[in-house]
Amino acid sequence: MERQFNSIEDLVFNKSFREWILNNESSNAVYWEKWVLENPDKKEILNHSKAIMYALSVNHNKLSEEEISTEINKILQKLDNTTDTIPVETFYGDKNIIPIKQFFLQRRLWVGAAAILLIFFLSLYTIFYRHNNKMGNSAYYELPDGSNSTASIERVNNSDSVQQVNLSEGSKVSLFPRSKLTFSEDSAGSKREVYLTGQAFFQVAKNPLKPFFVFTKNMVTKVLGTSFLIRAYDNDKAASVEVRTGKVSVYKKENFTDSNIRSKRLDGIIVTPNQKMVYDFKSDQLTKTIIEKPVLLExxxxxxxxxxxxxxxxxxxxxxxxxxxxxxxxxxxxxxxxxxxxxxxxxxxxxxxxxxxxxxxxxxxxxxxxxxxxxxxx
Amino acid sequence: MIDHELLWTRFKEGDADAFGLIFRTFYQDMYNYGSRFTKNTELIKDCLQDLFLTLWKNRETINNTASVKNYLLKSVRRKLNKKINNNKLSIYFNESSFDAGFNIVLPVENNLILQEQLTELTYKVRNVVERLSKRQQEIIYLRFYMDMDVEQIAEIMTLNRQSVYNLMYDALKQFKSLAGPDYFSIPFSVFLLIGFSIRL
Structure with missing residues (x-):
C-alpha cells in the first residue's frame, strides 16, 4: 500500500482515509498513523483535509441487509404482471401414477369402508378446524376462489416413515412424518390445489394449462410440472421450498391474488433447480438462496x-x-x-x-x- | 467488482436476477441521495419502488447508459422532486428541496493546540459551505459522497457542464471574500478546483 498522497484531494477522496477520520475505523488507523509520522511535511494538507471532512460530514441512515431485502422482494413480487412468460414445457403423463380407482380396488372392501368413514370424520374435523381458523392463525386456509364446498381429503402422516400420496390428476406427493396434506378429489382432477402443513416432496405431473398450487401457512407455491420439497412445520422458525427439477414460483400468502391463480404462467419469485426459497417468520422475509447440497441435474x-x-x-x-x-x-x-x-x-x-x-x-x-x-x- | 454495465445489459434482456442485483447494489446510495430531499423515509422507499417498477416496464426502450449509478441517481432526483412538488403549493414548483444536511463533527486530537487549530479550520469551512446555495451544496454532496465528476453531476442535476463550473467558481469567489487572503483559502480552493479539474 505504498501510495503517495500529495494533495487534499488525494486524501479526502480516499475511502480508507475517510473511514479513519469519520468513523474511527481502527483497522485503517495503523496505516494512517504511520503515514502521518512518516510524512511530517504533509501536515498542512492533512489538517485541511481533516477540517473539510469534519465540516462536510453528513448523516446517512445505513439500511440493514434485511431492510434492503424487504424492498427487493417487494419489487420482485410486483413484477408479476410484467414478467415474461416462461416457455411452456411439453405435456407428458407420468406412467407410474396409479389412478385413484385402482388404488381402492386393490384393497379389501372393509379397508375401503374404513377409509370412507375416516375421510368422513376427517372432513368433519376439517370443517370445524377451518371454522376455528378464522379466529386463530392455524395452518388451514380457504381456497382462494372460495370453493371449499368440494369435499376435501386429508392425509395425516403420524408414522415415522415417509408416506406416498397419489393424486388423481397424476401428481405424486411424499408426505413426511408429522405432516398433513389436504386436497379435493374429483373424477376430472380439475383442481390442482393442495394444502400442506409439515414437509412433503412433490412430483407434479406436467400440465402447462393447469398450474398446480401448494398452499402453506405463509406461502403459496405455483408450478407447472416439476419436483420440489416444501418444509412448513407450524413450530419451525422458517419455511422453505427447495427445487429439484423444473421451475416453481413462490408468493407470500398475503400477496397472492386471484389473478395469480388464473394466470397460466409463473410469476411471483421464481425458484429454479438447486435453489431454495426460505421464508423467515420472524423477519417476515422471503429469501432466495442455494440449497445445502446442490445436485447435478443429470x-x-x-x-x-x-x-x-x-x-x-x-x-x-x-x-x-x-x-x-x-x-x-x-x-x-x-x-x-x-x-x-x-x-x-x-x-x-x-x-x-x-x-x-x-x-x-x-x-x-x-x-x-x-x-x-x-x-x-x- | 461487479460489472454494472453487464448487469444493465442482462436486465434489459429481461433478467430478473440481474435486476435484483442492480437494485441491491445501488439501493443504499439512491436512498441516501433521496434522503437529502425529504425526511419522509416512506416517501423515499415508495419512490424507489415506483422507479424500479417503471424501469422494469420500460427496460426494452431504456438506453444503454455509460454509468448505471449516474442514471439511477438522476432518476431518483427527478422522481422524488416531482412527488414532493405535487404535495406542495404550485408557487414552489421546480424549487428543489435539497438539503445536504452537512453537520459538523468536532475533531478529537491528543494535542490540544492541534485540536483548537482544527476546530477553527473546520468552522471556517463550515461557514463557507453554509452560505452556498442549495445547488452548490448539491454539487459538493454529489462530488463528495457519490463520487461523481463534473460531467456526471451536470447530467444528474440536468445542468450543462458550464453551469456546474460557474456555480463552483461562484462558490470559490464567495469563499475568498469571506476568508480574505487567509492561508487556508488556498488549499480549500485547490480542493474545490482540482476536484473538478478545471484551470482558471
Missing part, C-alpha cells in the same frame, strides 16, 4: 469435469449447465483466467471453492446466484 455429466488450460468462463458455463445455478462474474476480468483441474465427486461448493482458489477469487451467494469476485489473472 448425473451422467459427472465425468465431464476435466479441465486442461480451459478458460475459466467455459468452466463456469459447464457448472451452470450441470447444476442449473447462475454464476455471475466480470467478463473482462476473468477473460485471461484458465483452469487445469479434474473434478470427481466433490460437492458443488467444493468445486466453486477450488476454482476460486486457483484463480485467486472469492464467491458469495446473492439471491440464489453465485457471484464471483476477482481481481483478474495475469
Amino acid at each position: 448425473p451422467a455429466v459427472q465425468n465431464n469435469f476435466v479441465f486442461d488450460g480451459t478458460p475459466v468462463k467455459d468452466v463456469f458455463k459447464l457448472l451452470e449447465d450441470a447444476y442449473g445455478i447462475r454464476i455471475m462474474y466480470d467478463d473482462d476480468l476473468l477473460s485471461s483466467c484458465s483452469l487445469t483441474a479434474t473434478f470427481g465427486s466433490e460437492g458443488f461448493y467444493d468445486k466453486i471453492s477450488l476454482i476460486c482458489k486457483a484463480i485467486n477469487a472469492s464467491y458469495e451467494i446473492i439471491d440464489g446466484n453465485i457471484f464471483i469476485t476477482s481481481k483478474g489473472c495475469k
Whole structure:
C-alpha cells in the first residue's frame, strides 16, 4: 500500500482515509498513523483535509441487509404482471401414477369402508378446524376462489416413515412424518390445489394449462410440472421450498391474488433447480438462496469435469449447465483466467471453492446466484 | 467488482436476477441521495419502488447508459422532486428541496493546540459551505459522497457542464471574500478546483 498522497484531494477522496477520520475505523488507523509520522511535511494538507471532512460530514441512515431485502422482494413480487412468460414445457403423463380407482380396488372392501368413514370424520374435523381458523392463525386456509364446498381429503402422516400420496390428476406427493396434506378429489382432477402443513416432496405431473398450487401457512407455491420439497412445520422458525427439477414460483400468502391463480404462467419469485426459497417468520422475509447440497441435474455429466488450460468462463458455463445455478462474474476480468483441474465427486461448493482458489477469487451467494469476485489473472 | 454495465445489459434482456442485483447494489446510495430531499423515509422507499417498477416496464426502450449509478441517481432526483412538488403549493414548483444536511463533527486530537487549530479550520469551512446555495451544496454532496465528476453531476442535476463550473467558481469567489487572503483559502480552493479539474 505504498501510495503517495500529495494533495487534499488525494486524501479526502480516499475511502480508507475517510473511514479513519469519520468513523474511527481502527483497522485503517495503523496505516494512517504511520503515514502521518512518516510524512511530517504533509501536515498542512492533512489538517485541511481533516477540517473539510469534519465540516462536510453528513448523516446517512445505513439500511440493514434485511431492510434492503424487504424492498427487493417487494419489487420482485410486483413484477408479476410484467414478467415474461416462461416457455411452456411439453405435456407428458407420468406412467407410474396409479389412478385413484385402482388404488381402492386393490384393497379389501372393509379397508375401503374404513377409509370412507375416516375421510368422513376427517372432513368433519376439517370443517370445524377451518371454522376455528378464522379466529386463530392455524395452518388451514380457504381456497382462494372460495370453493371449499368440494369435499376435501386429508392425509395425516403420524408414522415415522415417509408416506406416498397419489393424486388423481397424476401428481405424486411424499408426505413426511408429522405432516398433513389436504386436497379435493374429483373424477376430472380439475383442481390442482393442495394444502400442506409439515414437509412433503412433490412430483407434479406436467400440465402447462393447469398450474398446480401448494398452499402453506405463509406461502403459496405455483408450478407447472416439476419436483420440489416444501418444509412448513407450524413450530419451525422458517419455511422453505427447495427445487429439484423444473421451475416453481413462490408468493407470500398475503400477496397472492386471484389473478395469480388464473394466470397460466409463473410469476411471483421464481425458484429454479438447486435453489431454495426460505421464508423467515420472524423477519417476515422471503429469501432466495442455494440449497445445502446442490445436485447435478443429470448425473451422467459427472465425468465431464476435466479441465486442461480451459478458460475459466467455459468452466463456469459447464457448472451452470450441470447444476442449473447462475454464476455471475466480470467478463473482462476473468477473460485471461484458465483452469487445469479434474473434478470427481466433490460437492458443488467444493468445486466453486477450488476454482476460486486457483484463480485467486472469492464467491458469495446473492439471491440464489453465485457471484464471483476477482481481481483478474495475469 | 461487479460489472454494472453487464448487469444493465442482462436486465434489459429481461433478467430478473440481474435486476435484483442492480437494485441491491445501488439501493443504499439512491436512498441516501433521496434522503437529502425529504425526511419522509416512506416517501423515499415508495419512490424507489415506483422507479424500479417503471424501469422494469420500460427496460426494452431504456438506453444503454455509460454509468448505471449516474442514471439511477438522476432518476431518483427527478422522481422524488416531482412527488414532493405535487404535495406542495404550485408557487414552489421546480424549487428543489435539497438539503445536504452537512453537520459538523468536532475533531478529537491528543494535542490540544492541534485540536483548537482544527476546530477553527473546520468552522471556517463550515461557514463557507453554509452560505452556498442549495445547488452548490448539491454539487459538493454529489462530488463528495457519490463520487461523481463534473460531467456526471451536470447530467444528474440536468445542468450543462458550464453551469456546474460557474456555480463552483461562484462558490470559490464567495469563499475568498469571506476568508480574505487567509492561508487556508488556498488549499480549500485547490480542493474545490482540482476536484473538478478545471484551470482558471
